[in-house]
Amino acid sequence: MRDTDRIRQSAICTNSRRRDFLRAAGGSAIAAALAAGCTQKTTVRASAGNDLRSMIILGIDGMDPVLMQKFIAEGRMPNCKKLMERGSFHQLATSNPPQSPVAWSNFISGMNPGGHGIFDFIARDAKTMQLYHSTARVADAGSAIRLGRWVIPTAPGRIENLRRGPTFWNELERNGVDCTVLRVPANFPPAGDDATTLSGMGTPDLQGGYGIFTWFTDESKAVSRDVPGGRIEKVTAENDVFRCRVLGPPNQFLEGAEQADVMFTVYRDPERDAVKIVVQDNAILLRKGEWSDWIVVSFSLLPGAVSVSGICRLYLKGVHEPFGLYVSPVNINPADPSVPISSPPDYSRHLVRDLGYFYTQGMVEDTKALSAGVLNNDEYRQQAMFVHDERLRFFQHELRRFSKGFLFYYFSTLDLSSHMFWRTMDPLHPLYSPELAASQGDFIAELYGKVDEAVGLAMDQLRDNDWLMVMSDHGFTSFRRQFNLNSWLLDEGYLQTTGQVARNGSTLFQGVDWDRTLAYGVGLNGLYLNLQGREVHGSVRPGAEAQNLARELADRLQQVKDPETGEQVISKVFLAQDVYQGQSAADAPDLVIGYHRFYRASWDTILGGFPEKQILDNTDAWSGDHCVSPEFVPGVLLSSRPLTSSQPGLEDLAPTILKAFRVPVPAEMTGEALF
């Protein structure tokens, strides 16, 4: 049985539990919405695949089928309702694990993770035990000439997209179908070839990560330090002037690759709540509570010869007692990109000329600033709406230009905001309060409404020989309790340390005695055996010993109970050989942890930490999640044309698109066309 088949079956039987939760949340309309069943098909006007002129797919990250039906029933999503009535609606089986880079890679390649090789946000190099982002890696520039402290590489560095396998848009382009694929995740650097593409999730900021904000403050208790996803800088005013430093990319031309920086000066009005900010050639005036427009900053790497351009936005939170200035992660400048972010490479410049600067970083909504308390709920919402409005503006622009062929467009705000605002809807979440629900509980519903507006724009353009699909990569559930997988492994003797190691604050497997370690957890759902011949200090013999250990771990992990609630923490542990097939299956984690609803891996454990407590409350604003067992979080598939398959999965979409345009489906694609 295929991985997705199992997930599809489980999705049906677990739906009733999901209903219970949402009823508990007080949604009286949900029952009515669900009464229609999880799979609807209604009268259709055209048969799929006949006389196709164009196809539009809207990718809505994290759109949950149960919430969507609830909001449809409440009349908040009239366009989705219309699309449902005109065509069909299905729950869409997600990937295993249901993480965005994995799920979107299934969508792109028509393969399961064993084929495309993306198994988690985080991967590990078994030869060095170093962790890295799973979707892209910087290849070494090779030899270099040293001149004092300067290092001049003899060849340029290269960024490699680690996703393997075909992309449906390259197959379409090869067969003469014009393709525009904008911001699809797991496509950095863009694998565009002839298609017009813009990279999405996975595109780094200029520091090379998922995005580092900077918070400048003169608050007396503040200390300059790094926080997850950001940096807090204590600054002091001299004559009401602050000198601030924003970090840029590591300077590969300098020995030690220290980070390049840009200084800027903030002049504070001695009385009023307003400042003038001078950044290189730019000067702006900001008042308390205002966001700046995009500011271009240039980081000099080799003076007079090489510089890297970025863009950032500022938010002036406070001027006097305390002063507080938020600087967004420095995005790659789309008008002058230092690494490829689009195909053709000039496409991002065209967009700047037509529409102005835009967010290029992959995960744009600054969830980390909200978690760190730098932005409050309202400020995060403002920033998230900037992103959504920008996406909507670009979508309208593309729609105006689009006449035939294939168009994919991606919206991210619903996903990241569901992560951050689930606590406003789940009365059992540790951070829930009636006051919070009253003040912020409308945000997710508002965003579903905004997504519906985008669907309406696409529908307005639809003719009889066009096909519109609206799909999401996964749904959502509450993230109430977190599980420290590596702590459990340590406590149960599967992971060993060299002597006494401070457990709280541990990270990156510091102090792990690899020679005596049997298994370790990496990323949100991955569990690896410390296998001889694969891991650099492998201790488990491949074959029967490894298989027995894997089964033992799976059995024991499924028995873990939350001591506070008595609930099962892990719903199912999947063995890699049962769920992954393809050329990259050997790179997969040996076991995939399918957490139960309301549970997820802790932030510490995913990066190789093993704190004292195994299970604890999730008190981070990141309160909703989907990195659980896949059957709990199916995605959405709305189609303007009928589909014959009643249990569609993500990897079925690429073959469906190809078949719709009468393009041969490559043999590597394991998905099946849905009509």
Added chain:
Amino acid sequence: MSVSLLNRAVSACSDPVLRPWSDNPASFAASPWPTLILGSCLIAVIMVLLFALTSDQQLLKRRRNRLLARTLELLLFRHDARVSITACARILKANAAYLWTFAMPTLIAVIPITLMIVQLAAWFEYRPLISGETALLEIAFDKSIDVAAVPVTIMLSDSLELDGAPVRIPSENEICWRLQVKSEQESWIEVRSGEFVERKECAVGQHLIKVSTKRTRSDLVQEILHPVERPLPAEGPFEQILIRFPPRTLHIADKEVHWLVAAIVIMMIAGLVTGKLFGVSIT
């Protein structure tokens, strides 16, 4: 003659030539290229004519031929180390003499050419504001004035409005405001402090027009670099009135090109062609 008068003279000569092109509606107004090409070609022609008037073409020719002869000497006798070494010295000497003949005409041409390029900068360095846009208005005061206390009033043309209260910056002796454009018509700002009133023009619109970013007190370098408006009086409280206009971007085949790079390339091509036509050697 003051720099101010000189600027006015150069403007009086160049503006009538450039303005008809920029005032043309539709394509010409939308694209800065025709005006940039015309302006650059004009400078190139003037440069060639000035060079023709101020250089000794016969002497230039003789010295160039001598340099060529010395180079040939090196090529012909490259097997003879002694001749080669002495030929190198003679090449250096001939080259120095050749360059020297350029020095005086170049020095003479530099002044008007610089003034004309500064005029071009007023057209191409920045673009006017458009409706809905905001820009920073910065007024720097004399060091003797306390900006935290000085009374300042801003009067604006109907097309502009101030977006909120100012920011006073004592450390820079400066006050700044955010200006917003309401409509695209002739625009100006009037600044009043005590009995002193100064006006600054503010370029607004979609057409290609000259943009004056700054009015400064009389100062040789500042006056040369900001030729569009008269300098501020030295006895007044204002040192400088500045509006931060957005930079103008020029593109060739989707690549952004700085206007000065484009102008220099056009001038070089036009100079070579004009020199050929007029029989003036500029190389």
